[in-house]
Amino acid sequence: KTGYQNMEIQYDYALGMPLKHKLMPQYLSELGYETHGFGKWNIGHCNEKYMPHMRGFNHFLGYFCPGHGYRDYICGLEAGVKDMYEGFNDEVSGQTWGTGEKYQGTYDTELYRDYSSRVIRKHAKTFGNSTNHKPLFMWVAHHAAHGTYDSEPNPPDSLMTDENQKYIAVLKKREDEASESGESKFFGKRLITATLIMSVDNALKDLVGALEETALMNNTLLLVNSDNGGDPNYAVGHPGNNFPLRSEKFYYFEGATRVPAFIFAPGMIPSALQGTTFSGMMHHVDLLPTFV
Template identity: 35%
Template sequence: MIIGWNDVGFHGLNQIPTPNIDALAYSGLILNNYYVTPICSPSRSSLMTGKYPIHTGMQHSVLYGAEARGLPLGEKLLPQYLKELGYTNHIVGKWHLGSYTRKYLPLNRGFDSHLGYWTGHQDYFDHTAVEKPGFGLDMRRNMNIAYDLHGQYSTDVFTDESVKIINNHNGSNPLFLYLAHAAVHSANPYNPLPAPDKMVEKFDYIQNYDRRKFADRVVRAIKISPFQETIESNKRKKVCVTGTTSLITPQLAATLDRANFCEGRGKMLVPRYIQI
């Protein structure tokens, strides 16, 4: 699942309200022409290394739960560089850069804490991950399963945790917070668009039901007013806010290709902003 170019207000949409992300975009830098790998693990590897995926062996596809590989251990990652400069580093949300041994996990790659999941997708309520050859719970608090979060909507969990981290941080040293929201990424195959019913009802003016669920996921994924307010009240701790859409699955990419969604141009248009 992906947020499209016209799914945000700062590109002219009036169907889905996106006031907070619009405010961030208008007060920062809007990028109208940029290129990125359109699937998950390769693009995340570039974010963490600053390298094209082809230079780290991550260019082919996403990582699956039991796959015996990850972002190569010989690569020094962004949080490891920041650690040398005195930063405290936290990751909230999705990792998806390798989990088949502990060496590939966030806490061994420069992060001090992690609340989120290791694999490619999860159910947004019970936090199970369904990937061949099996399934299991994948909501972690550092190295442990976060059983207490069962039934809580992932997007809300990640936003609340991020606000808590910023508020509790000691401002005497710099903070790096990598917030990798799940929404609007697709969830498990049997329910790829999970959204709370009471929120979906607010979009009853949209005829297509799946589009209504998608609209809710867009709004909740970028309903960052608590997060933004926290940043504004902790400006000395602030470094940079950068936002883009969650990345699509290979299956969706193939579907879009078959449907000639990109008209043979090899790209999909998604919004991007940076606020410093």
Template identity: 25%
Template sequence: MTGYYPYHTGLQHDVIHPSIPGFLPANFTTLPQKLKELGYVTHMVGKWHLGFCNWKYTPTFRGFDTFTGYYNGAEDYYTHVRGDGYDFRFNTDVYHPADGEYSPNIIAQRAITILDEVDPRNESLFLYLPFQSVHAPLEVPEKYERIYSNIHNKDRRIYCGMVSALDEAVGNITAVLRKRGFMDNLLLVFTSDNGGPTYSGANNLPLRGAKTTLWEGGTKGASFVYSDTLLKKTKYLNTEIIHAVDWFPTLLRVAGAAPDAGIDGMDMWSTISENTTSPRTEFVYNIDEIKKNAAIRVGDYKLIEGSAGAFNGWYPLPTVEGSLQAGWTGNNTDHAIDTSDEYRLYNIKDDPTEHFDIADKYPDVVEKMKQRLAEYKKSLVPANYPPPDPKSDPKYYNGTWSPGWC
């Protein structure tokens, strides 16, 4: 949304929980704000999760012309309740017509309504659709779960059904894009934001770890880009180094503008559209001064400082017998933090599954990586993670999660 690493925005320690007055600071310009300067209409449908304790941190104050969705990071897919509060809005108003409707269907229906109201011949559109799927809690209409009746593990069965429901929703939106003529000059980006939660139906094999960790299984995401007209090279697998912060300058490049100087993101349009070599040779996974851990990638090497987080094994797909494949180990119920080594070093090109810590074998590489990490740490913005504020309680806002308490 900004082109900056979390440790440069103060959001590196944890996600923004409902009662915590955390937020993306207002001094950071967002992608929709930049696109509005270029004359785009900007719409958002789905999950915000960048702070809501004050109205100025909510979507329609951060560059979006309209917002339909929820402020928090997770909620019930049907009731749209998180804890003691209802959380679904249309712009700034509580949106109760969403009651009982499955979240992906609401998002798709609203997206289609927006597409019907925009003239692709005369208007430039940025439509941001952060779907709730396939985030916990695991919920899906039964017809999608039945597709995977051969899967005996219920969590995995529901998870797969959620993927199918999401796929159908995206397909319905894409059909309208084509019918209304948007495809003549459109770039469609579909991307994940982190690895899967193996404790909630997901699977990252053969990668190590899970969501919330610094392992590849927790941080490596999949994306695809589609366009009828804008890509010079198509139908290929891009294996270059691209970071999530790179979407900001890349999409601005496609729109015809340059990002502000000094951001962490890099323009990847040539890399994506032509399969040229990535200009990026290194990146920061995260730097968390509260957890006292960090990880960086430089070339083929990855350095982890401190604990990489819980869920540090290799988690197999569940079987009927609940047995594990030989060589793949891990306990999805074990939340213990492994702090056995201060530094770990992996060659991600040769060992993408992070089986072999080579820190003792290459102490000179470790030292160089430590020096590079120290350079990155110099620009760290202290984590903004205050304690929960009782003024956030939904009982003060007619049973809803609402701005107005920070």
């Protein structure tokens, strides 16, 4: 409907997802949900009406560009734009937004992990097991493992487990061996990709931990999916690998469009169906009519 399927909206683009298209948080907000968003927006910010806090989110902390620095949030090498935004639209804060300059220096996966977990704990503390429980919708679009202007993003220790560190040590050893033998720096590039994937895995683990800690997990539906296949030819940063699927990000073959996804809802999905696999077609456009 929009023609944006293979285009990224840059920091200085005067366009966005048309306002006539109603988004999922707008529907859910009308249904009484408290709505929070974290991470990548990238569907338009040329006017305040296009920003997340005006399109259904009570609170949104994230960025507008296709990608930015993991700690300095710089988007657009030529302009040096620091891209981090926080917006509110609720009874307490009203309709307001500003730059997220105070967060600069915090690794963004860690930032979204901490704030999303904080929302869960605050929600549980406010409503508990009340019969007037206000439902919560939270959308977390991590920057990782996206390409970046940082040559080596280096996730903080809080996002890496001991097991991760042992695996990284093995990869570093293999990289050194490849360097000595004159092989390409492929292993070094893949090492960066591996650390970014691990950091997202652990951020998700901590989010689930917050849901379990607050006894909300059994009344929660958690959907996790990737947005596109990797780009093995990434000129800046770190490459992906879609083998055995054909092609890559920005194209229309399976290497670009077929990605992992799962639903975890232990209190909603019957035990007989837990662990089952669906290999048919599913697209993110199916989610709105399914959930709303």
